[in-house]
Amino acid sequence: MKWIKTVVLMGVIALLFFACKRNTLKVSISDIAQEVEVVPFGEALFALDGKDTLAAMAELSNAHPDFFKLYTYRVIQVGGLGDTLFPELMRLFLTDSLITDVKTKTDSVFSKPTELSNDLKKAFKYYSHHFPEKELPTIYTYISGFNQSVVTAENIIGISLDKYLGRNCLYYQQLNTTPQYKILNMHKDKILSDVAFAWGNTEFEHADRATNLLSNMIEKGKLMYLVDAMLPDMEDSLKIGYTTQQLEWCQMNEPQMWTYLIEHEMLYTTKRMNIIRYINPAPTTSGFPLDSPGRTGVWIGWQIVRQYMKKHPEVTLPELMANYDFQQILNDSGYNPE
Structure with a gap:
């Protein structure tokens, strides 16, 4: 499998592309009286x-x-x-x-x-x-x-x-x-x-419902989408805690990561150490190149949820957070990075 190294120019172009897209989570809060x-x-x-x-x-x-x-x-x-x-x-x-x-x-x-x-x-x-x-x-x-x-x-x-x-x-x-x-x-x-x-x-996570790697990825992805909703002006690297180079690496190697998980039959593994390998904080993701960041499973789950919400604008954030049919979210997202 050919992994792509970080190329700054490509990363900048990708970041500019994403920045230009309309952010549907950037809603008006001027009428919200409730304050923390x-x-x-x-x-x-x-x-x-x-x-x-x-x-x-x-x-x-x-x-x-x-x-x-x-x-x-x-x-x-x-x-x-x-x-x-x-x-x-x-x-x-x-x-x-x-x-x-x-x-x-x-x-x-x-x-x-x-x-x-x-x-x-x-x-x-x-x-x-x-x-x-x-x-x-x-x-x-x-x-x-x-x-x-x-x-x-x-x-x-x-x-x-x-x-x-x-x-x-x-x-x-x-x-x-x-x-x-x-x-x-x-x-x-x-x-x-x-x-x-x-x-x-x-507020929303139920550990007993996420039993395999895929469900953990999408559950964490839902939480990242909540972060999107609460902090619509924040850059993605800061939301997930990546450097710019680490974020660029994920963007360029998204198809390779997804293919690796499928080919190695990881998506439905219930082995705790396999789940931790892709979900928990770490300097890099074991099995991926050394320039990969940790928590790549969280990042992929985030992209799945984003694509699901993009394809289904009728779904509200409360409805998303209440949905624990992780397989259905994946299926309905049409996620297949290329």
């Missing part, structure tokens, strides 16, 4: 330093009870208000020299927090346009000590700002706990697409 709330939880937390820790924590917990528990138990893992060691563990977290340095760095990177807040509100206005009956989450920003980038729970999204300090942030290199291919997406411009994908995953 963005809470700077980290600022309130660090403002407690020097106060009676337990009493101040109880007050903060009363103000944000559900998220407070999620943050202390799941994100920074210091337990809860009723635990004996909680006050001391929280004090150690707030006064730790590394954490205070990270707080200073985070304040510098996010020196205009209203920009992020406004961008999040705009993304969820698009969401409300498509899902007017759905309740919007409350979004919390904070420092996590380099734990999960985005966490979700019922009506809650949490964003660890210290996971988006930039590709060249020295902390990421010094800690040596995150592979380089993941660090490439640890910058503030990646927050919006991470949040949109994570929220879609919380």
Whole structure:
């Protein structure tokens, strides 16, 4: 099978072609009154330093009870208000020299927090346009000590700002706990697409329904299409977390990737490791050339869903997200890259 290497000129032409096509997801949101709330939880937390820790924590917990528990138990893992060691563990977290340095760095990177807040509100206005009956989450920003980038729970999204300090942030290199291919997406411009994908995953994904590689590809593709809908102005490379060269590689090798999956009888495999190979983040896709990116199965699933929605403009976004007949989506898409 002949794989095509990235050719910048061809990639630029392809990108210009896609840019010129009318974006049907670019809808008017001027009449959307519903607005997501963005809470700077980290600022309130660090403002407690020097106060009676337990009493101040109880007050903060009363103000944000559900998220407070999620943050202390799941994100920074210091337990809860009723635990004996909680006050001391929280004090150690707030006064730790590394954490205070990270707080200073985070304040510098996010020196205009209203920009992020406004961008999040705009993304969820698009969401409300498509899902007017759905309740919007409350979004919390904070420092996590380099734990999960985005966490979700019922009506809650949490964003660890210290996971988006930039590709060249020295902390990421010094800690040596995150592979380089993941660090490439640890910058503030990646927050919006991470949040949109994570929220879609919380609201619409049902892992028990995706049992083979094809169904996993299309399920992830549906989530990427939701990202399209929430962020219609964002470039594809940023949505999926590829470099420009990686995106160009996928565009030029789409037929070869699809043929490979068919010829190697991968589409209907239920083997967990085969599914992970094409779906999970990785520096490259095992079995494909080394200049391929990871998550190529997600990218292909995304193109299948896009083609399905293009061929069926009568299908609404809620109808798409509620459709778990993955084979039917593939069949009705007419997907056959050449």
